[in-house]
Amino acid sequence: MDFLREMGRSLRLSAALWLLTAVIYPVILLLAGAALPFQANGSLLTTDQGQVLGSALIGQPFTSDRYFWPRPSAIAYSTDPQVAKTGISGASNLAPSNPALAERIATEKQRLQQTGTQPTGDLLYSSGSGLDPHISPASAIAQLDRVTRARQLAPDQLRSLIDQATDRPFLNLFGEPGVNVLKLNLALDRLNR
Amino acid sequence: MLSGWLQIALTLLIVGAIAPFLGRYMARAFQGPDWLPERWLYRQIRHRTDEPMTGGQYLRAVLASNLAIGLVGLGAFWLQDRLPLNPTGLGAPNWDLAVHTIASFLTNTDQQHYSGETAITYGSQVGILGYLLFFSAATGLAVGIAFIRGLSGQPLGNFYRDLTRSITRVLLPLSLPIALLLLLNGVPETLAGPAIASTLEGATQAIARGPVAHFEAIKQLGENGGGFFAINSAHPFENPNNFTNSLEIVAMLAIPTSLIFTYGEISQNRRQAWWLFGLVGSIFLGLVALSAIAEWQGNPTLAPGPNLEGKEQRFGWAQTALWAVTTTATMCGAVNGMHDSLMPGSGLATLLGLFLQMVWGGQGTGTAYLYVFLILTVFLTGLMVGRTPEFLGRKIEKREIILASAILLVHPVFVLIPGAIALAFPEQLAGISNPGFHGVSQVIYEYASAAANNGSGFEGLGDGTLWWNLSATVSMLAGRYLPIAALLLLADGMAQKQPAPATSGTLRTDTFLFTTVTGVTILILGLLTFFPVLALGPIAEGFALR
Numbered sequence: 001m002d003f004l005r006e007m008g009r010s011l012r013l014s015a016a017l018w019l020l021t022a023v024i025y026p027v028i029l030l031l032a033g034a035a036l037p038f039q040a041n042g043s044l045l046t047t048d049q050g051q052v053l054g055s056a057l058i059g060q061p062f063t064s065d066r067y068f069w070p071r072p073s074a075i076a077y078s079t080d081p082q083v084a085k086t087g088i089s090g091a092s093n094l095a096p097s098n099p100a101l102a103e104r105i106a107t108e109k110q111r112l113q114q115t116g117t118q119p120t121g122d123l124l125y126s127s128g129s130g131l132d133p134h135i136s137p138a139s140a141i142a143q144l145d146r147v148t149r150a151r152q153l154a155p156d157q158l159r160s161l162i163d164q165a166t167d168r169p170f171l172n173l174f175g176e177p178g179v180n181v182l183k184l185n186l187a188l189d190r191l192n193r
Numbered sequence: 194m195l196s197g198w199l200q201i202a203l204t205l206l207i208v209g210a211i212a213p214f215l216g217r218y219m220a221r222a223f224q225g226p227d228w229l230p231e232r233w234l235y236r237q238i239r240h241r242t243d244e245p246m247t248g249g250q251y252l253r254a255v256l257a258s259n260l261a262i263g264l265v266g267l268g269a270f271w272l273q274d275r276l277p278l279n280p281t282g283l284g285a286p287n288w289d290l291a292v293h294t295i296a297s298f299l300t301n302t303d304q305q306h307y308s309g310e311t312a313i314t315y316g317s318q319v320g321i322l323g324y325l326l327f328f329s330a331a332t333g334l335a336v337g338i339a340f341i342r343g344l345s346g347q348p349l350g351n352f353y354r355d356l357t358r359s360i361t362r363v364l365l366p367l368s369l370p371i372a373l374l375l376l377l378n379g380v381p382e383t384l385a386g387p388a389i390a391s392t393l394e395g396a397t398q399a400i401a402r403g404p405v406a407h408f409e410a411i412k413q414l415g416e417n418g419g420g421f422f423a424i425n426s427a428h429p430f431e432n433p434n435n436f437t438n439s440l441e442i443v444a445m446l447a448i449p450t451s452l453i454f455t456y457g458e459i460s461q462n463r464r465q466a467w468w469l470f471g472l473v474g475s476i477f478l479g480l481v482a483l484s485a486i487a488e489w490q491g492n493p494t495l496a497p498g499p500n501l502e503g504k505e506q507r508f509g510w511a512q513t514a515l516w517a518v519t520t521t522a523t524m525c526g527a528v529n530g531m532h533d534s535l536m537p538g539s540g541l542a543t544l545l546g547l548f549l550q551m552v553w554g555g556q557g558t559g560t561a562y563l564y565v566f567l568i569l570t571v572f573l574t575g576l577m578v579g580r581t582p583e584f585l586g587r588k589i590e591k592r593e594i595i596l597a598s599a600i601l602l603v604h605p606v607f608v609l610i611p612g613a614i615a616l617a618f619p620e621q622l623a624g625i626s627n628p629g630f631h632g633v634s635q636v637i638y639e640y641a642s643a644a645a646n647n648g649s650g651f652e653g654l655g656d657g658t659l660w661w662n663l664s665a666t667v668s669m670l671a672g673r674y675l676p677i678a679a680l681l682l683l684a685d686g687m688a689q690k691q692p693a694p695a696t697s698g699t700l701r702t703d704t705f706l707f708t709t710v711t712g713v714t715i716l717i718l719g720l721l722t723f724f725p726v727l728a729l730g731p732i733a734e735g736f737a738l739r
Binding site: 002003006007008009010011012013014016017018020021022025026028029030032033036039040041042043044051052053054055056057058060061062063064067071077078079081085086087088089090091092093094095096097098099101102105109119120121122124125126127128129130131132133134135136167169170173174175176178182185186189 | 196199200203204234237238239240253254256257258260261262265281282283308310311319320323324327328353356357360361365368369372373376377378379380381382383384385387388389390391392393394396397398399400401402404406407411422423424427428429430433434435436438439491492494495496497498499500501502503504505506507508509511512513528529530531533534535536537626627628629630631651652653734737738
């Protein structure tokens with residue numbers, strides 16, 4: 001009996017605490033989100049006609065020689081028609097000792113070398129989220145030749161675009177620099193189609 | 194290399210600078226008078242919160258409230274397809290997944306055998322899991338504070354008051370600014386469904402989003418760790434850049450590091466607090482170094498440079514190693530890179546954090562474990578010199594040692610026994626995805642993470658099965674409530690003892706020598722039980738890779 005009364009008491013208290021933490025607190029954030037619509041809605045990039053192109057924070061698959069390529073993704077950057085409704089994220093979860101990882105990396109290495117791209121670490125290892133928007137600056141430089149040839153642009157022009165698309169570490173210290181592949185490719189398209 | 198070490202050192206310096214202040218604030222927050230709205234709230238539940246509870250009453254309140262909230266949460270989760278805020282039209286969960294998920298969030302574990310995008314409606318994320326994030330963290334914090342009070346010879350206090358204050362004075366006021374900063378940096382907060390994009394190459398991309406920012410803040414601060422999205426803080430929408438990454442690391446560490454100083458304030462023993470902070474800090478640094486070196490060295494047979502499999506480019510090896518050790522040491526369980534793909538050295542470091550449970554440790558309970566080790570050290574050293582063991586002037590007797598030993602035994606029992614059963618049936622039960630020694634690590638990690646109420650995992654493991662859901666639920670519940678019961682009874686017993694005045698014969702516990710002996714005791718008692726599985730898992734894998 002005492003235990004049941006105790007349960008009732010804690011439910012009454014929880015009703016108030018629930019209101020505070022699961023209603024008032026999220027509503028405050030939703031209101032703040034209404035004041036920051038770009039961030040709150042997922043930093044979406046749109047065309048001039050208002051069509052959604054992607055998100056500034058989420059990577060996209062690229063295979064054409066005319067574009068810089070992103071890191072390998074275990075989930076094809078959430079573009080599988082099967083997942084079209086909800087969107088997904090995911091990783092390979094392969095252990096360093098797993099032969100399947102060695103095999104996958106060897107295949108990837110071969111593919112990159114065939115296109116004349118020096119294989120860098122982040123272009124061989126798949127990302128954690130499967131949605132990584134970045135590649136390392138070294139990986140962007142490694143793809144420079146291929147893209148300049150396909151687009152017939154001057155390498156220096158591309159170098160400055162890479163530089164503009166690079167997100168620096170926080171305070172130039174925390175974390176690694178990353179070239180945002182979608183932003184870089186968008187800038188390429190704006191330069192010449 | 195150098196910049197990697199520098200960023201790790203700076204992050205820890207920031208934590209060290211915050212902890213004494215937050216610790217003092219929490220001591221005042223829990224010991225001070227009620228605020229007006231709080232008093233109004235207590236009147237609503239018709240409860241005299243100014244009457245302290247005995248250990249038994251405190252425990253009954255913890256168990257009754259957790260059971261009540263758990264049952265209501267389970268019922269609501271089962272009906273999630275009929276509740277509002279379900280833009281993607283998700284269905285109800287399986288019964289075993291529902292039981293596992295609610296037990297997981299109720300025990301502050303947040304082990305997830307589902308993907309957030311495809312299994313949990315916005316309504317459940319905000320209304321059910323979102324409340325459990327606060328409630329479970331507040332329960333742990335309340336128990337930690339009651340334990341500190343008892344150890345210092347004060348009445349344990351009142352559970353409902355401690356629970357309320359944990360939320361109104363610590364968790365909510367800290368979550369709010371963190372959530373706003375996350376939002377400002379691009380963490381979404383919207384009720385709109387997934388965005389559908391047409392990519393530059395013409396593919397259709399579904400971009401999951403939702404009310405993430407508020408969830409993310411308390412997930413980190415409360416040592417919960419259950420991600421809004423499947424891939425947790427590696428997802429750019431949970432952790433978009435290196436400012437948010439550092440903020441989330443500091444949020445994970447803030448409360449457990451500070452509680453050591455809260456103890457120093459409440460027990461009026463600040464000197465010992467600093468010694469303990471130094472002790473735990475140096476074990477923590479050792480684990481971070483172990484992991485960081487392993488990730489930096491990488492896997493030269495596969496690819497040049499550091500190991501980046503399962504890591505995000507923006508975080509790199511240093512921030513991922515720091516996060517991996519932090520999340521397993523603090524029992525948060527959020528990840529910003531995939532632990533299954535970490536090098537064996539990091540697998541070892543993360544497992545060590547899960548086994549020790551006091552390298553900062555879980556919200557409230559981690560600090561309590563630290564003092565359990567302290568009590569055992571007092572007992573051992575007392576035996577060595579033939580003196581009656583005393584801690585803060587109170588005699589350590591048979592009852593204390595039995596309870597302390599029970600607390601330390603819960604963990605191996607609920608990790609190793611189910612682990613052995615699962616490994617005995619590798620085809621039927623274990624669901625191992627990585628062959629060889631790593632498979633042993635996958636199974637042991639899952640149970641260690643469950644029993645330690647951590648929640649991270651070697652996620653390749655096929656854990657969405659009836660066996661995994663139920664056996665992990667048993668480990669989570671036992672790993673949560675058995676130690677809490679023993680801690681409260683232990684604290685109650687200590688509070689009722691007559692303190693003996695300190696004499697020149699008293700064993701001082703705030704010295705370098707005693708702290709060092711405690712460190713050795715922790716390593717021997719905490720790790721020796723687990724050494725065989727460590728040898729079979731990450732250590733063997735490490736040798737096999739050479």
